[in-house]
Structure formats: C-alpha cells, structure tokens
Amino acid sequence: MTPLLLTPGPLTTSEATRRALLDDHGSRDPAFVERFKAVRERLVALLDTTGAFTCVPMQGSGTFAVEAMIGTLTPPGGGVLVCVNGAYGARAAEIAERAGRRVTRLTFAETEAVSPARLAQALAADPSIEHVVLIHSETTTGLVNPVEAVADVVLAAGRRLLIDAMSSFGALPLSGRAPIDAVASSANKCLEGVPGLAFVLTRVEALAPCAGRCHSVSLDLHAQWRRLEQDGQLRFTPPTQVIAALDVALQQHAEEGGVAGRGARYAENRDVLIRGLRRLGLRTLLPEAHQGPIIVTVHTPTHPNFHFVRLYDALAERGFLIYPGKLTAADTFRVGCIGQVFPDDIRRFLSAVKDVLDEMGVRLEAAEDPHVQAVIFDWAGTVVDHGCLAPVGAFLEVFASRGVMVTMDEARGPMGTHKREHIRRMLFTQTSPRAGSTPAGRRPQTPTSTPSTRIWSPSPWPRCRASRRSSPAP
Numbered sequence: 451m452t453p454l455l456l457t458p459g460p461l462t463t464s465e466a467t468r469r470a471l472l473d474d475h476g477s478r479d480p481a482f483v484e485r486f487k488a489v490r491e492r493l494v495a496l497l498d499t500t501g502a503f504t505c506v507p508m509q510g511s512g513t514f515a516v517e518a519m520i521g522t523l524t525p526p527g528g529g530v531l532v533c534v535n536g537a538y539g540a541r542a543a544e545i546a547e548r549a550g551r552r553v554t555r556l557t558f559a560e561t562e563a564v565s566p567a568r569l570a571q572a573l574a575a576d577p578s579i580e581h582v583v584l585i586h587s588e589t590t591t592g593l594v595n596p597v598e599a600v601a602d603v604v605l606a607a608g609r610r611l612l613i614d615a616m617s618s619f620g621a622l623p624l625s626g627r628a629p630i631d632a633v634a635s636s637a638n639k640c641l642e643g644v645p646g647l648a649f650v651l652t653r654v655e656a657l658a659p660c661a662g663r664c665h666s667v668s669l670d671l672h673a674q675w676r677r678l679e680q681d682g683q684l685r686f687t688p689p690t691q692v693i694a695a696l697d698v699a700l701q702q703h704a705e706e707g708g709v710a711g712r713g714a715r716y717a718e719n720r721d722v723l724i725r726g727l728r729r730l731g732l733r734t735l736l737p738e739a740h741q742g743p744i745i746v747t748v749h750t751p752t753h754p755n756f757h758f759v760r761l762y763d764a765l766a767e768r769g770f771l772i773y774p775g776k777l778t779a780a781d782t783f784r785v786g787c788i789g790q791v792f793p794d795d796i797r798r799f800l801s802a803v804k805d806v807l808d809e810m811g812v813r814l815e816a817a818e819d820p821h822v823q824a825v826i827f828d829w830a831g832t833v834v835d836h837g838c839l840a841p842v843g844a845f846l847e848v849f850a851s852r853g854v855m856v857t858m859d860e861a862r863g864p865m866g867t868h869k870r871e872h873i874r875r876m877l878f879t880q881t882s883p884r885a886g887s888t889p890a891g892r893r894p895q896t897p898t899s900t901p902s903t904r905i906w907s908p909s910p911w912p913r914c915r916a917s918r919r920s921s922p923a924p
Contacts, residue, residue, distance in 0.1 A: 453771045454795055458589045458617050458745045459639040461789030463699070467643065470698040475690040483682045486693055490649075490678075492700050496619070496709065497633060497651050498626030504657070506675045507649045509689055512616040512636035514669060515648035516542060519612055519634045520583065521549045522664045522671035523656060529579040531556055531572060533564045533600070536590030537776050542583050542614060549665045554579060560591055560777055563740050566599040573607040581610050581631075587618035587742050590776045591735060592784070594742035597624065605629040610656065617744045620703060621713040621788065631656040637692060640712060640744070640788055643699040646692035716743035719787035719796050726800035727785075730807065731814025735782060743787055745773075750781040755811045758783055764806040770799050 455462045475482045490505035497503060508515045520542065524530050530551045532543040535558040546553045556572050558564060564584065573579055582604050587594050597613065604611045610631045615624055619633065620640035626633075632652040637643030650671055657675055664670040668686065677685045706712050720743045724734055727748060735747040750758060758774065761783075765772060775782030787796075807814070 451769050453766065453769050454791065454799070455786070455789055456770055456772050456791065456799060457786045458773070458784070458788065459636070459786075460645050461638065461642065461786065462791055463642055463644060463695075464702060464790050466702065467695050467699045470695040471644065471691045473691070473694065475694060477688050477690055478683065482690065482693075485697055486688070487682055489693060489697050489700065492704075493649060494651055497624060500626070502653055502655070503626050503651050504654050504675065505649055505651050506657075506671050506678065507647055507684065507688075507693075508669065508671075508674065509646070509684065509686060510648060511645065512634065512639070512648045513541065513545075515634040515636065515650050516614050516616070517545045517549075517666070518664070518669040518671040518674075519632050519650045519652070520546050520551070521666055521669055522660050523610075523612060523632055523652065524549070524551055524581045525663060526550050526665070527552060528581065529554065529576065530581045530583060531569075531576075531579045532583040533569065533585065533595070534558065535562055535564060535593065535595070536560055536585065536588035538588055538590060538614060538616070539583075539585045542585065546583070552578070560588075560779060561593070561736060561740070563593060564595045564600060566596065566603045569600060570603045570607065573603070573609060579609060581612055583612045583614065586613055586615040586624065587622065587744050589617045589745060591747045592742050592745040593736055593740045594618070594622065594744075601627060601630060617788075618742070620709060621716050621743065623709060623713075626651070626653070637696045637699070640716070641696065641699050641703060642789055643696040644692055646689040647696060713743060715792065716787050718793050719743070719791055720746060722793045722796045723785060723787060723800070726797070727803075729816055730800070730804055731816050732803075735777075735780065745784050745786045745788075747775060747777070747782050747784050750775070750783060751812060751814055753812045753814065756807075757810070760810060761803075761806055764809065765799075765802055768802045768805075770802055 490507065493505045494503050506518075508518050520530070524546065526549075528551055530546045531554040532539055532546060534540050534543055534555050543553050543555050554572065554576060556564070556569060558568075569582070573582070582600070584595055584597060584600050586597050601611055605628055609629065611629050612631060613624070613633045615622075615633045615635045617639050618624065619635035622640075624633065630653070632650050634648065634650050635641075636645075636648040638645040652671065652675075657672060660672045661676075662672075664672065667673075674685055677683060703712060706715070720741070723746055724741070727734060727746070732751065733749040734741070735749060750756065762772065762774075773784040773786070775784060785799075
C-alpha cells in the first residue's frame with residue numbers, strides 16, 4: 451500500500467506526475483531543452499510577468515537553492531539580517547555565516563511572527579545591513595510570516611529582500627514587487643513535483659553584477675544562469691526525469707486554478723484537520739492568525755498512555771505518515787496539508803487517529819472554544835499586588851497547557867514602562883510572600899533565599915482560576 455504522506459515534502463504526488471518519471475530523456479536533446487525552458491518560464495510567471503525575473507534551477511534539495519541565493523546575491527563580508535523564528539531561519543543564518551557574511555539574527559519565538567516594527571528598528575540601528583532574509587512559511591511550526599509588511603519595511607529602509615519560499619511557493623500569494631531580489635523554492639513542495647530540483651527566481655538586475663561572488667563552484671547562481679543563457683543547459687548533469695515530472699505537475703497546478711486554487715484546497719485541508727484534532731482533544735500550537743495551510747503543529751498529549759512512536763507506527767500501518775516535531779521549547783508532532791491530499795483524506799486520517807488513541811487508552815477532553823485566538827493578560831498589576839511572579843507563572847502554565855503561547859512582554863506605553871520598572875525593583879529584593887498571606891496592593895515582608903522570579907505553582911488546572919498556593923519551581 452502506498453502511504454499518504456501528510457508531511458511538508460516530499461509529499462504524495464499524482465499518478466500522472468509519477469508516470470512522467472518512467473521515460474528517459476537526453477539532456478541535450480532539443481525537445482528536452484525546449485521543455486526545460488518552458489518549465490523555467492512557467493515558474494517565473496507564478497511570481498512575475500514583467501520580464502524582470504529569471505529562473506535559475508539548481509540540482510538538489512531546496513537548501514541548495516537557499517545557499518546559492520545567499521552565497522551569490524550577497525557580497526562577501528556584507529551585512530545580512532536574517533529573521534529567525536524557527537529552524538529554517540536558523541539554517542539560513544548559518545549558511546550566511548559559513549559564506550563569510552556578517553550576520554545579524556533578528557530572533558523571535560517559534561510561535562511569533564516576524565515583527566515589521568522590530569525589523570524597522572534593527573535596520574535603522576545598523577546601516578551596514580544590505581540584505582534581509584525572510585522565511586515565508588516557517589515549516590518548523592507552519593507559521594506564515596507577513597511578507598508584504600516586511601517588504602514594505604525593507605523598501606522604506608533602502609535594503610534588498612531575499613525570500614525562502616520553500617514551503618509556500620505555488621500555494622500562498624507572492625509577487626515580484628520591490629524590494630524582493632530573489633525567491634528560493636523547490637519542485638517537491640506546493641508544486642507537487644518530486645525531489646531533486648530546486649530553483650531561484652531572481653531579479654536579473656540583481657544577479658547580473660554577481661560574477662565570481664559565490665563561495666562555491668556548484669552553487670554559483672550567476673555561473674549557472676550564464677550557462678542557461680548561452681545554450682539552455684545546466685553546467686552539471688540535470689535530473690531529467692525530475693524536470694519532466696515537474697512539467698506535468700505545473701500543468702496540473704494551472705488546471706487547479708494556480709496559486710489561488712491550490713491554496714484554497716490546502717486551506718480546506720487545514721481547517722478540516724484542525725477542527726477534527728480539537729474534537730479529539732488534541733491541541734494545535736499556533737493561533738489562527740499565524741497558522742498557514744501547509745503544516746499543522748500539534749501538542750503531544752501529556753496523558754501517561756500516549757507514546758508518539760506508537761502513534762506513528764499505528765498510523766503508518768493504516769497508510770498515513772506524519773512528522774515528529776521540530777520545536778526547541780515544546781513536545782509536538784506535525785501533520786502536513788499539502789500534496790495530492792484532499793479533505794476526505796484528512797477525514798480518514800482523523801478517524802485513524804481516533805482509533806489509535808482508543809487502542810492506547812488515551813481519553814482526552816475536547817479542546818475549549820476554538821474561536822479564541824489570543825489572550826490579553828495585563829500581568830503587571832498581578833505581580834505588584836502579590837509581590838512576586840507566583841501568580842503569573844501559574845497563569846502561564848495554564849495558558850501553555852491550553853496551547854496559548856506568550857509572545858509579547860513589551861511595555862505598551864508610559865504607564866506600562868512605569869509598572870515594569872516598579873516590578874523590576876521590587877522583585878530583586880530579598881522578599882517574597884508567604885503562601886496566601888499577602889493582602890492585595892501591599893509589599894510582602896517575609897525574607898526568603900529563593901529567587902522571587904522562580905516562585906510559582908507548577909500544578910495544572912483544568913480551567914484558568916485563581917490560586918494562592920505557591921512553591922519553588924523545579
């Protein structure tokens with residue numbers, strides 16, 4: 451039985467795409483050269499129709515294209531700011547560092563979208579930064595970053611933008627507007643081709659002056675482009691069957707309605723998946739505002755009978771493959787929504803998940819109101835009243851247990867700044883409250899050797915409710 455790949459790629463492909471892999475092709479045959487040219491032109495047309503961009507394919511995985519893009523379009527020793535809110539942003543930063551670029555990491559929580567305001571501040575603070583790298587869809591979590599707002603900031607700052615659109619290109623809207631100089635992606639994601647060919651869609655005026663800039667021979671985007679311009683050939687052996695399969699996949703992409711049509715199907719897959727998971731008591735990681743249609747990250751249940759390996763193996767036996775989590779701060783697993791996957795496939799998958807949970811003896815309460823997208827928690831007054839972070843820690847544990855992640859701790863105005871400074875001074879005294887003994891609004895006076903920033907109750911509650919019990923955190 452061929453499994454259904456509920457992953458972010460490689461993914462389940464159509465029968466027609468798989469059939470295209472069966473024929474052999476001569477890489478220098480005129481018919482194949484013309485076919486390859488048509489594939490490149492169709493890829494460019496998904497981004498730009500003005501003639502400003504060209505498509506430079508790279509043999510290999512998507513990371514090859516990202517490294518070729520960064521290594522060729524940014525100058526040696528140049529300033530590169532990488533927006534990092536997941537593993538793929540971190541990888542892009544490592545690529546730039548290995549290439550000898552001077553890297554600034556603008557880091558966010560894994561559940562937090564890139565902030566255009568913080569980006570604007572970072573660019574204003576360092577005029578030596580020339581390029582910004584953004585991950586459009588961060589596959590670590592499924593979060594979609596605000597590419598248009600980021601582009602506005604980069605343009606206003608007079609810098610250039612490079613986009614890793616590995617798991618978004620072909621399903622999420624993206625244009626070749628200024629200041630975007632390049633977009634990197636791969637055949638085996640939303641285009642529903644097979645692995646082995648990646649590509650960079652790059653502005654010709656940005657690529658033309660980059661001869662000799664790349665640190666690598668095989669990943670030199672400029673040299674690859676020059677050869678393509680000469681005779682339509684890649685410098686090294688092309689994956690001919692992969693290119694033929696991509697040609698068929700692109701035809702199917704157009705028949706489905708292009709970016710809008712494919713994105714709509716993936717979005718429906720996501721919506722069916724999230725509703726079904728919540729009915730089973732499984733909690734998804736991201737708020738709806740940031741949740742893309744590519745992959746959904748799910749909190750691993752804390753039930754003592756739950757074991758991810760058993761879930762994975764049992765689902766594989768039933769014909770479904772999923773991914774383990776990739777977060778640094780939470781135990782999760784991931785379910786993809788892309789490929790030749792349809793809402794009825796997702797419903798069959800959910801039925802299989804229910805069966806496996808029943809077999810493991812895992813009974814979970816259905817998730818609370820799925821329409822709640824965020825909680826606004828003004829914690830300053832709580833800390834002032836109690837004299838420590840105990841109640842805040844308790845609240846945050848309940849929030850985390852329900853999939854609500856804290857993504858903002860900034861003071862929002864003069865009063866917030868005043869409160870924050872008050873709390874800072876108060877907490878770094880040698881005092882903390884006796885459990886349940888501090889009247890609201892008064893400073894506690896009981897000395898303790900335990901740092902007050904680590905006092906809260908680790909006990910879970912099924913609902914957010916007041917608790918005055920406090921104990922040292924483990």
